[in-house]
Amino acid sequence: MTDRPTNEEREALIAGDQAGALGPDEVAELALMADLLADPSTWVEPDAGLEDAVVRAVVGGEPDAIMGVTPTATLAHRRAASRRRRFALSALAPAAAIAIGAVVATRGGTGTDFRSQLSATALAPGARASADVTHSRAGFRISLVARGLSPLPQGEYYQAWLKNAGGTLVPIGTFSSSDAHVTLWSGVSPKDFPTITVTIEATDNDQASSNRRVLVGEVRAG
Amino acid sequence: MDPDALDAFRRREGSGVRALYREYGNLVYVVAHRVLGRHDLAEEAAQQTFVRACQAADRIDVDRDPAPWLATIAKRAAIDIYRREARRSTTALADVAANDPSVVTLPPDLDVLDAVWHVRRAIDELPAEEATIVRLQHLDGMTQTEIAEKLGIALGTIKSRSHRAHRKLAALLGHLRSSSND
Numbered sequence: 001m002t003d004r005p006t007n008e009e010r011e012a013l014i015a016g017d018q019a020g021a022l023g024p025d026e027v028a029e030l031a032l033m034a035d036l037l038a039d040p041s042t043w044v045e046p047d048a049g050l051e052d053a054v055v056r057a058v059v060g061g062e063p064d065a066i067m068g069v070t071p072t073a074t075l076a077h078r079r080a081a082s083r084r085r086r087f088a089l090s091a092l093a094p095a096a097a098i099a100i101g102a103v104v105a106t107r108g109g110t111g112t113d114f115r116s117q118l119s120a121t122a123l124a125p126g127a128r129a130s131a132d133v134t135h136s137r138a139g140f141r142i143s144l145v146a147r148g149l150s151p152l153p154q155g156e157y158y159q160a161w162l163k164n165a166g167g168t169l170v171p172i173g174t175f176s177s178s179d180a181h182v183t184l185w186s187g188v189s190p191k192d193f194p195t196i197t198v199t200i201e202a203t204d205n206d207q208a209s210s211n212r213r214v215l216v217g218e219v220r221a222g
Numbered sequence: 223m224d225p226d227a228l229d230a231f232r233r234r235e236g237s238g239v240r241a242l243y244r245e246y247g248n249l250v251y252v253v254a255h256r257v258l259g260r261h262d263l264a265e266e267a268a269q270q271t272f273v274r275a276c277q278a279a280d281r282i283d284v285d286r287d288p289a290p291w292l293a294t295i296a297k298r299a300a301i302d303i304y305r306r307e308a309r310r311s312t313t314a315l316a317d318v319a320a321n322d323p324s325v326v327t328l329p330p331d332l333d334v335l336d337a338v339w340h341v342r343r344a345i346d347e348l349p350a351e352e353a354t355i356v357r358l359q360h361l362d363g364m365t366q367t368e369i370a371e372k373l374g375i376a377l378g379t380i381k382s383r384s385h386r387a388h389r390k391l392a393a394l395l396g397h398l399r400s401s402s403n404d
Contacts, residue, residue: 004363011358013388033395036334036341037360041259043345046251050265051243057269058231058239058276132244143244155374173350181248185349203374222224 010034045181048147112138114190118198118217124149129198129215132222133190142172142184142196149214152176152200159201160184161209162193162219169209174201190219225284232279243272246289250296252342256335257300263307270299293339344394352387355380 005013036042114133120126129146143178144160152158157176161169170193172182190196198215230238247268254267274295275288282288345353358364358372366384370377 005359005365007279010360013384032334032337033341034360036338037356038363039338041256042252042338042342043357044255044261044264046247046265046268047261050251051240051247053265054243054247054269054272055236055239057234058272061233130244132241134315136244145244157373159334171270174354175350176354181244182350183346183348183353203376 007031007034010038035173048145048181049219053143113222115218115222116196116217116219118146118196118215120148121213121216123200123212124214127214127215131196131217131219133186133219135189138185140189142186143180143181144175144198144220146183146198146215149198155203157203157215159209160201161197161199162186162188162190163195163197164193168193169197171207172196191221194219228279228282228284231276234276239272239276242275242288246292248346249289249339249343250292253293253296253335253339254300254303256338257297257304258307263301263303267296267300267303270303271296274299289339289343293336297335326330340395341391344391346388348387348392352383355384356387356391359384 011031014033014037037044061185082132113135116131116133118129118131120128127146127150127170129144131145132143134141142160146158151160157174159174160172162172163169170186170188173182175182175184186193196215196217196219199209200212200214201210223323224241227238227241231242232238250268250271254271255261255264258264258267271292275292282291345356349358354373355369358369359366364372366380367377369375370380373380
């Protein structure tokens with residue numbers, strides 16, 4: 001068993017190439033970032049049923065809802081809060097300068113371009129899922145919301161794929177059963193690879209699909 | 223946000239509500255959970271957040287990222303619930319178990335809320351396999367060697383994915399920081 005990574009080592013991971021060039025204030029701010037990444041509350045996930053509850057609450061309306069915030073007020077709040085955000089985030093400025101292109105690439109999308117409803121196979125009869133696909137310069141961001149998938153034993157995981165008419169599979173990401181809402185990425189377009197599948201895979205160094213499909217769906221223009 | 227989805231949200235159509243929730247539901251829940259520390263109350267706050275957002279949806283500027291606005295609504299909804307729960311105490315503290323979930327021991331940590339939702343949003347932008355590695359490194363405190371063994375992936379792949387993930391995190395958070403200085 002190896003030693004746990006120290007806080008300093010985790011902070012160095014975040015700082016990346018700039019790790020050796022930070023001032024005392026930036027080091028302190030970096031420690032806050034590392035603390036937040038190590039805080040379970042940063043990683044909490046709502047139950048899959050919350051989406052339906054939100055839809056019911058909004059569509060059905062709530063008479064006692066209080067509207068205390070407007071976008072204008074929020075803008076003012078954002079500016080007022082910028083000092084706090086600077087404290088938390090300024091340590092990352094050097095890396096941002098290096099990788100600003102990646103930011104533009106990953107956040108340049110313009111809404112949902114493709115959608116899919118995935119149906120369960122006999123391997124997971126209680127499962128279902130939906131996927132929204134957004135195109136950006138970085139590729140195709142796929143927001144997958146899966147429900148009813150079973151917890152998997154140690155050594156197995158779920159893997160999502162896009163498939164074309166010729167049967168060629170492109171892996172788009174892996175996740176565990178605890179992830180009700182996961183983000184996947186594809187370098188190929190769902191227009192050319194219109195079938196989305198989720199399979200159960202084993203950690204056996206075999207990169208090919210196991211063909212143990214649990215969810216299957218067709219991707220259509222959104 | 224997709225203008226069509228936003229229009230559907232304004233009209234209280236289920237498709238629009240789902241679109242907004244799938245994009246920002248985790249973010250809203252994390253903010254609420256940070257304030258309230260309880261799953262059930264955080265879900266209540268999340269529902270209230272989207273109801274309040276819908277009531278003000280006609281004033282959303284489609285050219286602006288709605289995430290800060292939703293996070294602020296979530297924070298206020300959660301604080302309202304926190305205050306309600308704080309007034310609800312009817313049992314002598316001495317009669318309540320120390321680990322009772324209704325025992326509120328600390329006030330909401332509001333100062334770091336903005337940083338929390340920025341971090342969570344950046345995490346949600348990562349591909350799943352990279353987010354998993356970041357989680358194992360920071361939350362579970364695993365070494366890259368341990369992660370490679372756990373996931374059955376070559377150590378070199380883990381290292382490159384980790385490096386790529388942290389560069390993305392830094393870039394995403396740096397981008398948000400620069401936008402706060404407008």
